[in-house]
Amino acid sequence: MDNIVRNKQLEWKTREGVKHVNMSGAARRDFTLIELLVVVAIIAILAGMLLPALSQARNKANGMKCLANCKQLGSALLMYTNDYDSWLPTATEKGGTPAYWKLQLAPYTGRAQVTWSNMVKDLKGFGQPSIFGCPTWAGVPPANSNWQTGEPGVYAGLGWNRWLCYNPELSSNGSDGPQKITYFKQRPTETALVGDVPDGTIHTGAQDNYVTIARANDGLPTRIASRHSKGGNYLWADGHAEWRSLVEMNSGKNDIPNWYFKAH
Numbered sequence: 064m065d066n067i068v069r070n071k072q073l074e075w076k077t078r079e080g081v082k083h084v085n086m087s088g089a090a091r092r093d094f095t096l097i098e099l100l101v102v103v104a105i106i107a108i109l110a111g112m113l114l115p116a117l118s119q120a121r122n123k124a125n126g127m128k129c130l131a132n133c134k135q136l137g138s139a140l141l142m143y144t145n146d147y148d149s150w151l152p153t154a155t156e157k158g159g160t161p162a163y164w165k166l167q168l169a170p171y172t173g174r175a176q177v178t179w180s181n182m183v184k185d186l187k188g189f190g191q192p193s194i195f196g197c198p199t200w201a202g203v204p205p206a207n208s209n210w211q212t213g214e215p216g217v218y219a220g221l222g223w224n225r226w227l228c229y230n231p232e233l234s235s236n237g238s239d240g241p242q243k244i245t246y247f248k249q250r251p252t253e254t255a256l257v258g259d260v261p262d263g264t265i266h267t268g269a270q271d272n273y274v275t276i277a278r279a280n281d282g283l284p285t286r287i288a289s290r291h292s293k294g295g296n297y298l299w300a301d302g303h304a305e306w307r308s309l310v311e312m313n314s315g316k317n318d319i320p321n322w323y324f325k326a327h
């Protein structure tokens with residue numbers, strides 16, 4: 064039997080073959096294929112148990128980020144109304160361009176004043192990754208992906224209440240607004256100004272469905288999402304942010320289905 068010291072191991076040449084023994088004296092045996100498969104199977108089972116929990120935790124974290132975004136928009140909104148004699152930002156500007164409110168709130172969110180045409184191209188500043196967006200939003204329908212690639216700063220998962228805050232030059236009737244924030248003094252906590260809008264995985268339709276939570280004379284609100292625990296996050300007219308279930312938002316209150324989208 065030849066014993067050779069090689070790399071701090073003794074190699075024992077026996078009749079059965081070569082055995083490795085390290086210098087501490089403990090024998091080392093290689094895993095068999097069956098043992099390896101058992102280990103892989105156990106890891107797979109553990110991963111199967113852990114992954115749903117991880118994905119749930121991620122969804123929860125995204126929901127909290129979305130709520131925090133609404134809260135930051137609320138602070139920006141209150142600063143804006145202070146500077147503009149209580150007037151709220153508007154959903155569009157002259158010509159019907161969408162998401163004009165983002166441009167108006169930009170200086171109050173730590174961003175420099177930008178032009179509207181720069182804003183619509185700015186994915187990072189005004190799109191889904193920004194405070195104007197919802198991290199869980201899945202985008203517009205694939206058939207209309209050109210909307211998003213053309214104007215990434217417009218489509219982000221959070222929409223404005225166009226019913227109350229339309230452009231003054233385009234508004235044809237009183238219910239379109241725009242309003243002063245003081246108009247909500249009766250029940251400011253029961254009027255939603257910003258909220259989660261549906262994405263293209265559950266909804267198809269006009270561009271307005273992806274940028275506004277309500278429009279004048281809509282009847283039942285159909286432009287709201289249920290992506291966070293069967294509900295959505297909202298910024299309310301008093302500046303606070305709060306989650307509400309889709310059922311509650313759609314049911315309204317006092318037999319008025321669109322109660323949470325109207326001024327009180």
Ligand SMILES: [Zn+2]
Pocket residue numbers: 126129130197198199200220259290291296
């Ligand atoms: Zn959201």
